[in-house]
Amino acid sequence: MSPPAMAMTDDFDARDQTEMFQKGVKHLFENGVNKLPKKYILPVSDRPNVDKHHPNVANSNLKLPIIDFAELQGPNRSQILNSLSSACQEYGFFQVVNHGIPIEVIKNMIDVSGRFFGMPYEERAKYMTADMSSPVRYGTSFNQTKDSVFSWRDFLKLICNPLPEVLPRWPSSPVDFRELAADYAKETKNLFLRITEAILESLGIFSNGRYKSVLHRVLVNPAKPRLSVATLHSLPFDRMVGPSPKLIDEANPRRYMDTDFATFLEYISSREPKKKNFLESRKLT
Template sequence: MGDQDESSSSSFSMGKSAQERGLSYVPECYVIPTSHRARLTPQVAPVPIIDFGKFKRGSDQERAVVIQEIRTACRQLGFFNIINHGIHKSVLDGALSMASEFFELPGSEKAKFMCNDVHKPVRYGTSFKDGVDEFQFWRVFLKHYAHPLDKWINSWPNNPPNYRETMGEYCREVMKLSLEITSAITESLGIGPTYLTKKMENGMQVVTVNGYPPCPKPEMALGLPPHSDYTCFTIVLQSFPGLEILHAEDGKWNLVPQLESALQVLIGDHFEVLSNGLYKSVVHRATLNTERTRTSIASLHSLGIDEKMGTAKELVSEEQPQRYRESSFRDFLNFLSANAIAEGKSFINSLKLV
């Protein structure tokens, strides 16, 4: 989550967004059709919980069980929670705290990073656009590239004063975890644990820090529209529930429950391509509430910006012909610049051959 923008063709207002003004009503440009609205009391998703400690430190038998659990989760939902992932709770809490502190800064401070160019490696935005004729979402965000960390960290905000140090520690730990998750997923596909190791070590980590302010009528708007992520996968940390996933079989939206210190893993478009459709990228959205700002940190992991992801040849046969064309992170950015994601344009659909 977090790779979808509503900013590709419009300029941002340099003032406060509608959300930040504390409006007592929902402006018409935020109101979504009744058929697309979230329920105030959504059904909670039966999300698989993967004990990642058993993958890293367990017996061969325990490790094999975890691999099978990941395989099942990726085939059925494209989504799972992981616990015992090795990142200390203080690191998770520190990252969420920095996210909240950044969004609480004066508008003039955040505006230093305001930009509507999706190719920029560091940028801040709100969904508020000049004019009222374009559809908007109830969200503010900060995006920055994060790997290799020493290349990008000095371009991040230095206010709050500890942002770079605290968020940098989180990004470093999540990057290490992402390589372990990659190994587990490729092993679960039967193509081996080192299939993508080198490419992911040299790949992209894009971190999207999201803020979803209180909304007076949360059922009438969304923080993010339904979408799948262009990445191999996304690792999400959220302050409290608000992430919903679409169950492919029954077409119903389910709320992802909160688990203490857990992280969420969302399969992205490029792993759907790699798996030749065996694993599906999960469609998800961000919902709102009336009480407080929800923050989430989405760490999106992919190959290098111009490295093409194609289907593993081991997963192609006469019975299972190749179903997708290859693409890169830059291809996605170009797609995002030219298409209205909020209107239902899908990057993964543009890759399908059959």
């Protein structure tokens, strides 16, 4: 969740506002801050070196790869799998249409998320923690205790599996939060399992570097808050994973060591944003 964009100023940085920053950008907004503090501005030397012609950079001329999930079950399956593989290799992302998730489930999740962020800070702060493995975690930036420059966003992260165990830890306000969020989690889990199956068939999910990662960035709306609901499909914290053996041969040697999700969380929780390239840290020399 990101409040509206702000003009830049130096005034708010004249005082030590570390505690205020750590309470989140919505808390700043609610307390009358209408200028962007330096705390949220990356030095020029740390900003991404953007190639405007690279397909991973969002621009008005980019044709977003679209995967019609319904056609995966039909006679055009091979063609759709090839399109899926191409999108993963050339773009690093794609849009899925006809995925079968009821629109009411999506609307309910967006609505209840907005109502959560609309609650008083004291209610939201009950779930604030630096523990990245917590079943529910409210916070700001990326790592609000270590980042020298903050990201202009607040977040609520929920672990969704196993659902019966984590559900009682989720926010109980708004009163329908758990019910609606659980419905959304179940629907997206089913979709991810089917998408993963298709990716495995088209190339192999652990691609040994063939599938690309995209730099995720969004534009803040200048007039109203922006709310995104991202669902990450992963493995248990201690499950070891590595490149698919089917993709390793003499011409394509193994490029990455085995790892688990717990190691990933530990890595990103201990580094500044510009140093959080976990994939590079797992490369074999």
